[in-house]
Amino acid sequence: MPADAIGASTMHNDLNTMKNLKNNPQRSKELYDLCSGEENERDKEIPFGIIDASLIQKICETNRYGTSENGKLDSCLFILTSYFNHACLANAFRYDYGDVMIVYASDDIKKGEEICISYLDPLYGFLDRQNKLSGWKFTCRCKLCEIESKDPNCLKRDETRKEYNKYEKGASPKEIIAKGEPLLKKIRESYTNRNEFKYVLADNLISLSLAYSHLENISKSIECSEEVLTLMDNPLQYIMRMGDIYMNLAICYEIKGDMKKGAKMVEKAMELRFCKEMDHFKLLYPDFIVSSHLR
Numbered sequence: 001m002p003a004d005a006i007g008a009s010t011m012h013n014d015l016n017t018m019k020n021l022k023n024n025p026q027r028s029k030e031l032y033d034l035c036s037g038e039e040n041e042r043d044k045e046i047p048f049g050i051i052d053a054s055l056i057q058k059i060c061e062t063n064r065y066g067t068s069e070n071g072k073l074d075s076c077l078f079i080l081t082s083y084f085n086h087a088c089l090a091n092a093f094r095y096d097y098g099d100v101m102i103v104y105a106s107d108d109i110k111k112g113e114e115i116c117i118s119y120l121d122p123l124y125g126f127l128d129r130q131n132k133l134s135g136w137k138f139t140c141r142c143k144l145c146e147i148e149s150k151d152p153n154c155l156k157r158d159e160t161r162k163e164y165n166k167y168e169k170g171a172s173p174k175e176i177i178a179k180g181e182p183l184l185k186k187i188r189e190s191y192t193n194r195n196e197f198k199y200v201l202a203d204n205l206i207s208l209s210l211a212y213s214h215l216e217n218i219s220k221s222i223e224c225s226e227e228v229l230t231l232m233d234n235p236l237q238y239i240m241r242m243g244d245i246y247m248n249l250a251i252c253y254e255i256k257g258d259m260k261k262g263a264k265m266v267e268k269a270m271e272l273r274f275c276k277e278m279d280h281f282k283l284l285y286p287d288f289i290v291s292s293h294l295r
């Protein structure tokens, strides 16, 4: 994303926040309380109805939520969700629908347990996550970070995966398979001493599954996607966008003529994308042709 596009979008977000606050001055305490506390900003008393532009800019800088769709960057400030703390392996997951954000539980949450969301894509490698989070001035000690900090193969695996992801962008499905299959073997070996959260292995299998699907090798595509399902611990299945994996499996099983299994996969995809209605689901997967037995 070019720097000027990012600058324009963030400026737009700052101005919108100021405009919204002007129209809803009763929300100023909630908003101003989001300041990080630097330079004793937190103790500053701001009279009702006053728009403190410099403080709002600082608040937006730390708390804004950005999405990038069709090369267009959108930034919004969601006051309530800005109060959630971070965990890469979070027990809640957020989805935005334009200017509406919904937070769903992605794991069983005990009474009194803190609800956290992830501020970044938890599928970034361990070091990348730590570097990005240092911008918020804290170190994450979630279960995933604890496991990865003790995993001697983690950094090398993350580096290999980064290189592969770069290669994958311009590669044909055949090239992806030629490079991805030997890599799969190496990644498996790197996890010999670790049983949980093998998301790099899952990521590689997803890439291979989609490549096989493009080449119409449906059996291999199913084999890879089904293995991904065995690797999914909660809440990893939400992080890995497993709804998409179930959709790939639904299409594969339908191509093979197993409509019953295809329908089951759609049901699972709906569950993971928190859809109760088919109309909601069709908004998320507009290209998916819903078979008659699912309507």
Ligand SMILES: [Zn+2]
Binding pocket: 087, 088, 089, 140, 141, 142, 143, 144, 145, 146
């Ligand atoms: Zn973490």
